[in-house]
Amino acid sequence: MCRGVQMTQPSFALEGKVALVTGASRGIGEAVALGFAHAGADVVVTSRKLPDLEVVADKIRKTGRKSLAVAAHIGRLDQLQPLVDKAVAEFGKIDVLVNNAGTSVVWMPALELEERAWDVIMNLNLKGLFFLSQAVARVMREKGGGSIINVSSVDGLKAEANNGAYNISKAAVIMATKVMAREWAQYGIRANCIAPGFISTRLMNSRWEVDPENKPQILKRILLHGVGEPDFITGAMIFLASDASSYVTGETITVDGGYMLT
Numbered sequence: 368m369c370r371g372v373q374m375t376q377p378s379f380a381l382e383g384k385v386a387l388v389t390g391a392s393r394g395i396g397e398a399v400a401l402g403f404a405h406a407g408a409d410v411v412v413t414s415r416k417l418p419d420l421e422v423v424a425d426k427i428r429k430t431g432r433k434s435l436a437v438a439a440h441i442g443r444l445d446q447l448q449p450l451v452d453k454a455v456a457e458f459g460k461i462d463v464l465v466n467n468a469g470t471s472v473v474w475m476p477a478l479e480l481e482e483r484a485w486d487v488i489m490n491l492n493l494k495g496l497f498f499l500s501q502a503v504a505r506v507m508r509e510k511g512g513g514s515i516i517n518v519s520s521v522d523g524l525k526a527e528a529n530n531g532a533y534n535i536s537k538a539a540v541i542m543a544t545k546v547m548a549r550e551w552a553q554y555g556i557r558a559n560c561i562a563p564g565f566i567s568t569r570l571m572n573s574r575w576e577v578d579p580e581n582k583p584q585i586l587k588r589i590l591l592h593g594v595g596e597p598d599f600i601t602g603a604m605i606f607l608a609s610d611a612s613s614y615v616t617g618e619t620i621t622v623d624g625g626y627m628l629t
């Protein structure tokens with residue numbers, strides 16, 4: 368080791384680390400929470416619905432790791448500090464934050480987009496993501512550092528018709544990541560981003576229900592393995608959470624089976 372940076376064999380192990388994963392009750396968040404537990408982390412899982420989270424927490428406990436389920440609406444700022452306080456009360460620290468909770472509530476042309484839909488998307492995908500990061504970064508600063516991983520999307524890199532507010536929110540997540548990385552490196556905090564492609568989850572499948580014609584065009588553009596499964600995202604997450612990525616900050620990793628190349 369040299370100045371805290373791995374110089375020889377990289378370690379992807381998460382033993383001794385505590386992770387907080389938002390949107391962990393299903394889909395990508397559930398897969399990441401379980402992947403982290405298998406890599407050795409204790410995991411705080413959060414979303415709005417406690418019964419669903421308890422199921423995931425039980426799966427984590429079966430791996431031999433500890434888990435705490437906390438219900439919180441990430442779009443409501445008054446629920447963020449209590450979430451962080453509960454995680455710290457249980458585990459004493461947060462080493463890794465995954466800002467995964469996200470929504471795309473509308474599917475409509477930009478000319479029709481209404482303020483309420485804009486606010487729901489921005490409050491969760493961007494505002495909640497930023498202010499939860501701020502609350503967790505204050506804990507990480509005290510404990511000597513940590514890793515924040517934000518979830519953007521290929522839709523944050525490429526404008527998709529009829530999905531404007533979501534596209535804009537996910538592009539902003541990439542810049543929010545750079546701002547966090549720029550300002551919080553001095554506290555030993557890294558911030559990186561993952562931009563998933565098309566992953567089979569409730570969010571993705573509901574989108575294709577309202578716009579089925581879109582699906583074959585997208586499928587043609589995915590070069591590897593077709594539509595992804597939630598655990599296709601886990602490897603990149605473990606890399607960014609672990610000491611193997613000690614020298615990486617401010618980056619966005621696209622995990623999309625080559626979709627953005629076409």
Ligand SMILES: NC(=O)c1ccc[n+]([C@@H]2O[C@H](COP(=O)([O-])OP(=O)(O)OC[C@H]3O[C@@H](n4cnc5c(N)ncnc54)[C@H](OP(=O)(O)O)[C@@H]3O)[C@@H](O)[C@H]2O)c1
Nearest residue numbers: 390392394395414415416440441468469520565566568570
């Ligand atoms: N699936 C894809 O193809 C894809 C592609 C690119 C990016 N993404 C991004 O990946 C992330 C996860 O998406 P997913 O596809 O796994 O979606 P999903 O299956 O619909 O899961 C969304 C998760 O977020 C939680 N959630 C929703 N609204 C919330 C709120 N207001 N406060 C707290 N938690 C909330 C949900 O739980 P509750 O309902 O219990 O709150 C659930 O755990 C999102 O940021 C999404 O934009 C997905």
